[in-house]
Amino acid sequence: MSGGNLLVAQGGGPTAVINCSLVGVIEEAKRAKSGTIGKIIGARHGVNGMIDEDLVDLGRETPSTLKQVFNKPSAALGSCRRTMKEEDYGLILETLQKYDIRYFFYIGGNGSMHTAHKVSEVAQNAGYELMAIGIPKTVDNDLAYTDHCPGFGSAARYFASVTREIGLDVESLPPPISIIETLGRNTGWLAASAALAEEKKGDAPNLIYVPERPFSLEEFLTDVEEVYRKYGRAVIVVSEGLKDEKGNYLGGVRADASRDGFGRGLPGGAAAFLSAKIAEELKLRARSEKPGLAARTGIEYVSTVDQEEAHLVGKNAVWYALDGKSGVMMTLDRSKGKKYHCHVGSVPLQNVAIAEKLLPAEFVNARGNYVTEKFIDYCRPIIGGPVRSFPGLVGHKLTKRVVIAPGAVRHKSVNV
Amino acid sequence: MSGGNLLVAQGGGPTAVINCSLVGVIEEAKRAKSGTIGKIIGARHGVNGMIDEDLVDLGRETPSTLKQVFNKPSAALGSCRRTMKEEDYGLILETLQKYDIRYFFYIGGNGSMHTAHKVSEVAQNAGYELMAIGIPKTVDNDLAYTDHCPGFGSAARYFASVTREIGLDVESLPPPISIIETLGRNTGWLAASAALAEEKKGDAPNLIYVPERPFSLEEFLTDVEEVYRKYGRAVIVVSEGLKDEKGNYLGGVRADASRDGFGRGLPGGAAAFLSAKIAEELKLRARSEKPGLAARTGIEYVSTVDQEEAHLVGKNAVWYALDGKSGVMMTLDRSKGKKYHCHVGSVPLQNVAIAEKLLPAEFVNARGNYVTEKFIDYCRPIIGGPVRSFPGLVGHKLTKRVVIAPGAVRHKSVNV
Numbered sequence: 001m002s003g004g005n006l007l008v009a010q011g012g013g014p015t016a017v018i019n020c021s022l023v024g025v026i027e028e029a030k031r032a033k034s035g036t037i038g039k040i041i042g043a044r045h046g047v048n049g050m051i052d053e054d055l056v057d058l059g060r061e062t063p064s065t066l067k068q069v070f071n072k073p074s075a076a077l078g079s080c081r082r083t084m085k086e087e088d089y090g091l092i093l094e095t096l097q098k099y100d101i102r103y104f105f106y107i108g109g110n111g112s113m114h115t116a117h118k119v120s121e122v123a124q125n126a127g128y129e130l131m132a133i134g135i136p137k138t139v140d141n142d143l144a145y146t147d148h149c150p151g152f153g154s155a156a157r158y159f160a161s162v163t164r165e166i167g168l169d170v171e172s173l174p175p176p177i178s179i180i181e182t183l184g185r186n187t188g189w190l191a192a193s194a195a196l197a198e199e200k201k202g203d204a205p206n207l208i209y210v211p212e213r214p215f216s217l218e219e220f221l222t223d224v225e226e227v228y229r230k231y232g233r234a235v236i237v238v239s240e241g242l243k244d245e246k247g248n249y250l251g252g253v254r255a256d257a258s259r260d261g262f263g264r265g266l267p268g269g270a271a272a273f274l275s276a277k278i279a280e281e282l283k284l285r286a287r288s289e290k291p292g293l294a295a296r297t298g299i300e301y302v303s304t305v306d307q308e309e310a311h312l313v314g315k316n317a318v319w320y321a322l323d324g325k326s327g328v329m330m331t332l333d334r335s336k337g338k339k340y341h342c343h344v345g346s347v348p349l350q351n352v353a354i355a356e357k358l359l360p361a362e363f364v365n366a367r368g369n370y371v372t373e374k375f376i377d378y379c380r381p382i383i384g385g386p387v388r389s390f391p392g393l394v395g396h397k398l399t400k401r402v403v404i405a406p407g408a409v410r411h412k413s414v415n416v
Numbered sequence: 417m418s419g420g421n422l423l424v425a426q427g428g429g430p431t432a433v434i435n436c437s438l439v440g441v442i443e444e445a446k447r448a449k450s451g452t453i454g455k456i457i458g459a460r461h462g463v464n465g466m467i468d469e470d471l472v473d474l475g476r477e478t479p480s481t482l483k484q485v486f487n488k489p490s491a492a493l494g495s496c497r498r499t500m501k502e503e504d505y506g507l508i509l510e511t512l513q514k515y516d517i518r519y520f521f522y523i524g525g526n527g528s529m530h531t532a533h534k535v536s537e538v539a540q541n542a543g544y545e546l547m548a549i550g551i552p553k554t555v556d557n558d559l560a561y562t563d564h565c566p567g568f569g570s571a572a573r574y575f576a577s578v579t580r581e582i583g584l585d586v587e588s589l590p591p592p593i594s595i596i597e598t599l600g601r602n603t604g605w606l607a608a609s610a611a612l613a614e615e616k617k618g619d620a621p622n623l624i625y626v627p628e629r630p631f632s633l634e635e636f637l638t639d640v641e642e643v644y645r646k647y648g649r650a651v652i653v654v655s656e657g658l659k660d661e662k663g664n665y666l667g668g669v670r671a672d673a674s675r676d677g678f679g680r681g682l683p684g685g686a687a688a689f690l691s692a693k694i695a696e697e698l699k700l701r702a703r704s705e706k707p708g709l710a711a712r713t714g715i716e717y718v719s720t721v722d723q724e725e726a727h728l729v730g731k732n733a734v735w736y737a738l739d740g741k742s743g744v745m746m747t748l749d750r751s752k753g754k755k756y757h758c759h760v761g762s763v764p765l766q767n768v769a770i771a772e773k774l775l776p777a778e779f780v781n782a783r784g785n786y787v788t789e790k791f792i793d794y795c796r797p798i799i800g801g802p803v804r805s806f807p808g809l810v811g812h813k814l815t816k817r818v819v820i821a822p823g824a825v826r827h828k829s830v831n832v
Contacts, residue, residue, distance in 0.1 A: 012589075061810055068806070077588075292705035393477055
């Protein structure tokens with residue numbers, strides 16, 4: 001096959017590095033041997049742009065523009081969340097045919113991989129030759145068959161960094177309890193990643209709770225009290241998706257019309273709920289922080305390893321397609337060696353679309369309130385170097401003076 | 417006066433640059449003519465360390481340590497919020513006398529300036545010679561008599577940056593409404609500063625609400641609907657301290673024991689409350705973000721102008737004290753000229769302690785849902801250069817093809 005055009009699109013929630021994959025696709029497509037790839041087309045807002053023919057010519061973007069796009073958070077082409085209907089696929093096929101698109105790349109998460117798989121099937125059934133390749137992307141890290149997902153490393157670095165910064169704040173002026181809510185509705189990968197903030201025992205985070213483990217409010221309060229007794233403060237990281245014993249989100253569901261893929265409401269605020277409980281039950285000052293979208297757009301905290309890997313899977317996708325491979329998602333496969341290295345592989349799209357990768361049991365401690373060393377070893381190389389460290393004063397203590405100034409009476413110090 | 421020792425302490429909520437002022441004090445004290453300043457002492461956790469004699473010898477900290485501390489968020493000496501009792505001042509005087517402290521510097525906000533003033537008075541009444549100087553610090557920017565407060569510029573830069581980043585995310589994948597809650601219980605300075613994210617009409621933030629203006633839920637919903645109709649999305653910035661017509665915080669009060677200076681509860685969550693209202697009343701998807709403490713510790717977003725000015729007021733405080741000046745707070749006085757420049761001045765502590773600087777009426781538009789150009793002109797130089805910009809794809813539109821592939825039927829596109 002030769003001379004066909006290429007189309008690339010972005011689906012689902014953006015990440016800090018989703019555009020690195022896009023740039024990888026464009027760069028390699030531009031570099032392809034003359035006569036193999038024709039036009040390089042981008043669809044605006046994912047499948048919406050494919051259905052509505054909202055398309056742009058990416059081949060005309062200059063290298064300097066692409067360099068800027070590489071470092072731009074949010075989806076540069078625009079993204080979408082669309083519940084696909086059967087007829088949508090017919091419209092997509094029609095667009096593919098009209099524009100002679102023979103290479104299709106979809107950068108996205110589970111939902112987008114499902115869509116890419118369906119597009120691949122529909123084309124095949126119609127006898128339309130198409131190389132359809134999925135490029136993984138999600139801050140949630142819940143795609144199976146890949147060691148980790150591009151996008152996760154940067155969001156992980158964000159939460160580890162912010163947890164360290166807030167930990168220092170709490171240490172210098174104890175509220176004394178601060179609860180940080182991370183993204184992650186069904187999986188605890190991002191909550192777990194905050195553990196990379198810890199440099200020495202007692203550092204933030206002191207406790208981590210993930211949705212993979214049943215949550216007991218009673219055990220939680222016991223844990224918090226214990227940490228507070230030991231350190232006089234506690235920084236706690238919780239996944240937004242924590243559920244109570246009955247399977248309901250801790251903070252209830254959001255009042256808006258937002259629904260997940262199964263039509264269920266979205267979580268309403270685990271951290272705010274838990275900080276109120278700490279105040280009521282333990283009579284301690286507690287506050288909650290919820291950076292939310294700031295965590296997936298926080299480009300200042302981007303992981304350079306994540307950027308490189310996102311770029312790499314984008315480039316590889318083009319090589320795979322030129323090699324005649326289709327119906328697969330690119331994966332990152334970690335080498336067994338001691339030194340961290342991932343090479344790029346692939347997995348059939350149909351396998352990925354239906355699987356959701358949870359935190360394995362060995363990554364969470366027995367009590368269910370922190371991660372294990374195994375998780376730390378897994379996550380550390382992905383976030384792109386250690387989280388920024390903030391050494392402080394050495395603090396040479398002055399010995400207390402016993403001489404009382406004449407006439408001064410030593411009152412008992414009253415702590416308020 | 418010669419040969420006395422110096423004590424410096426930090427009070428209230430930390431900022432990203434509170435340690436720049438501390439370093440300024442230490443550096444200048446070290447540089448002072450031999451025989452003027454003896455030991456350079458730091459009190460841990462503000463007045464608590466002065467009362468409990470928890471003191472460190474800052475003169476022994478090396479230049480390389482001070483350089484690290486300059487870039488460290490949180491209060492390097494530790495901070496405090498203490499409701500002072502009369503007898504506490506007696507204990508402080510005793511410590512001053514025992515350690516022969518003749519120079520006292522307190523880095524803090526309104527409360528700390530009140531404390532510094534009282535310490536100055538108590539020393540004077542006891543006939544104890546003491547140079548007491550206040551060094552302003554607060555992200556809230558609510559100290560009077562100074563053009564702005566060290567700490568504000570960095571938090572302002574944080575909110576402007578995060579608003580821009582979230583704006584890009586929402587633009588690329590519309591939720592379609594995102595509400596960002598800023599710090600600022602009584603004043604809207606930080607909510608207002610998010611306006612610096614706007615590069616062109618329609619950019620985030622679309623609406624800004626501050627506690628200086630009465631808040632009407634009805635007008636708010638009308639505003640949101642109008643923005644949504646125009647742009648298909650809206651990024652709204654609200655101050656945590658927004659109150660309803662009855663004077664109650666929109667999101668109620670926090671469940672914990674936290675109280676403000678008047679024993680009142682703290683705000684419980686304006687953004688979460690408003691996003692629920694938008695969902696209920698306008699039937700739109702809305703979500704809320706509340707970076708909270710991350711905003712005052714977010715060192716990656718620090719304003720270099722803010723760092724320099726915080727450093728400068730710390731250094732000036734030492735010069736003032738060596739000059740025999742006491743009972744004043746350092747101020748930043750803006751030059752009248754076109755080019756931004758602040759020189760350092762001073763104001764009596766007793767004036768500052770009781771005043772709270774609100775956003776002037778001329779900084780908020782008539783409708784009360786955005787800031788004015790005057791505010792932008794005021795705030796822009798303080799945040800240390802323009803907020804990071806993220807140019808994207810040029811986006812060369814492809815013209816739609818009219819040729820329908822043989823056999824393909826054009827269905828009506830259904831948006832879900």
